[in-house]
Amino acid sequence: MRIDIVTIFPEMFEGVINSSILGRARREGLVEINLIDFRAYSPNKHNTVDDTPYGGGGGMVLKPEPIFAAVEALTEPPEAGQASAQQDKRRPRVILTCPQGEVYSQAKALDFASEEHLVIIAGHYEGYDERIREYLVTDEISVGDYVLTGGELPAMVIVDSVTRLLPGVLGNNTSAVLDSFREGLLEYPHYTRPAAFRGWSVPDVLLSGHHGNVERWRRKESLRRTLLRRPDLLQSLELTKEDRKLLDEVKREEGISR
Missing domain, CATH: 3.40.1280.10 (SPOUT methyltransferase, trefoil knot domain)
Incomplete structure (x- = not known):
């Protein structure tokens, strides 16, 4: 370009x-x-x-x-x-x-x-x-x-x-794909070493090595962050059945009525 x-x-x-x-x-x-x-x-x-x-x-x-x-x-x-x-x-x-x-x-x-x-x-x-x-x-x-x-x-x-969206610019080719707003949701939280810092620990699921559970957690936290910080973004999205299920879980956990 x-x-x-x-x-x-x-x-x-x-x-x-x-x-x-x-x-x-x-x-x-x-x-x-x-x-x-x-x-x-x-x-x-x-x-x-x-x-x-x-x-x-x-x-x-x-x-x-x-x-x-x-x-x-x-x-x-x-x-x-x-x-x-x-x-x-x-x-x-x-x-x-x-x-x-x-x-x-x-x-x-x-x-x-x-x-x-x-x-x-x-x-x-x-x-x-x-x-x-x-x-x-x-x-x-x-x-x-x-x-x-x-x-x-x-x-x-x-x-x-x-x-940063051009091919080869970012070292990790998935980085731009997972950006906030790329698909209308805010990005999920990130953690790195150490697993425990000043008494604050990384979520156990991220240490489990179970890729399916990790992906589910990330999707759920992305939905949670969007709901709490930018609920307006959810109004224009076509959520899957699994997304709606995860979003219902988030609302129950956050005490948000439907």
Whole structure:
């Protein structure tokens, strides 16, 4: 996968994309992440990328020219006569990070992870010229119902959540499959050595070596955690007969009426 991040603060991303799992994925060629400073595409000598809003009001608005130019330089097909396999590829997804966008989810991360090329526009200041939304982007994404100083942190969230889903990025291929929200449930609790710590012990079932019982315990605890912390998630799930049985057990144990 190739991910292009269009921003006026590329230095903010260096530590994130060059460290830990993202850094290793880049070094191993599992993902290509590029930083593009759209100031370089400003049409004036001062590299201006923002201006005051028409109609008045506070703050500055990002101008359309530099952002359109930067994105089009990344997405336009090669010049006529230059043979390239890219000519057969579909236009990449162009993602705008903004508070008005669709609230980001694991399902959206999976959707983006199926693409070959993503372009993420990380804006700043008061907002974007509306023509950027209408005529350039394919997706608008919000990471929550709160306001940040810019779109750089949401862009980092998208890059991290998508990259870890790519084949070979995580050392254990089952890790991403078992993530919270992957199938609508929160993940079950995890334990490791020592089996006893300060008087707190690992559940006996996890030490039993009985894989069937372990899997049943994990499923039940996943249902328990979802019921207690995010009951709204259960409303949209199609639970199996065994899931419903386990959920009834959890409700009895937690003293929750049906």
